[in-house]
Amino acid sequence: MAVTYYFAPSWFIIFGIIFEALFAIILISISLIAYKFYRVSKQEKLKLFSLAFGSIALYYLIKSLINANLLTSGDITRAQLLDLGQLSLFAHIFFMLAGLVILLYISLNVKNSRLFSLLIVIIFLTAFISRNSIAIFYSISTVLLSYICLHYYESYKKKPQRNNLIVFIAFLLLLIANLDFIFSIQHPILTVIGHFIEFTSYILFLINLIFVLKK
């Protein structure tokens, strides 16, 4: 049986890798469009948003590449496996949490670099010193996503338009997926369910992007 970084039934591993590569492509597309719009409008939040989505895209890309490598390497040693596991974990800590912190910072609507650095320090310290790392990371991601969801809910209430609703539901599904992943260590099938929820979420982001770009 192939060994991968996450806890999933063996039949799902290849699908997991494909899903994550797909998420990375969708996120990179959104990040590039946001950056393109930033270059035209010079709107600072667009630059930060591009950075946040780009960072989360890197997380999925690294995770997907590492798992693909593990799947295809037949004679991998235990030490190499642990190194790759640590690298993947580091990618999760750094890129996923950094992306979510930036999104939270954008949603807080405060221009304060001290607050931003405080958020980064507290979250990264907690993540690095925790023992039950995976569960802690998903727990932190869940907390961050809860606040981000609240922002998008308020944004939808303020402007009840189709696109705002799509984005709110997409973030809400990401939150549900993260909640699901916290318990995936005990029940590997939850990883499968979580990936399908994430897939729906990213498809919604893609649909919104298509609506935005449609003339």
Next chain:
Amino acid sequence: MKTKRDRLEIFHDMLKAINDKNGKIKPTHLMYKSNLSHSMLNEYLAELIKRKFIEEIETNEGKSYVITKAGLEYIEKYSSIIKFVDSFGLEEEV
């Protein structure tokens, strides 16, 4: 409360007013066309110059503002930018 969305709209209205006048306009005309007070106009003009959307030129008849290539690109992409900013909740408080 004014939001960045309002600012983006005002930028668009100002740039469109300049573009409609063959790319060059006097401040008094621009104030009338964009429906802004004198102090607000100066604030937005400074911001448009900072973003390189317009340039200030001195003529025999006084100051004028000309739209740049970046300003024209902003007008062209405005509709998509607004939809993106709105849907992803990226309005900025002033």
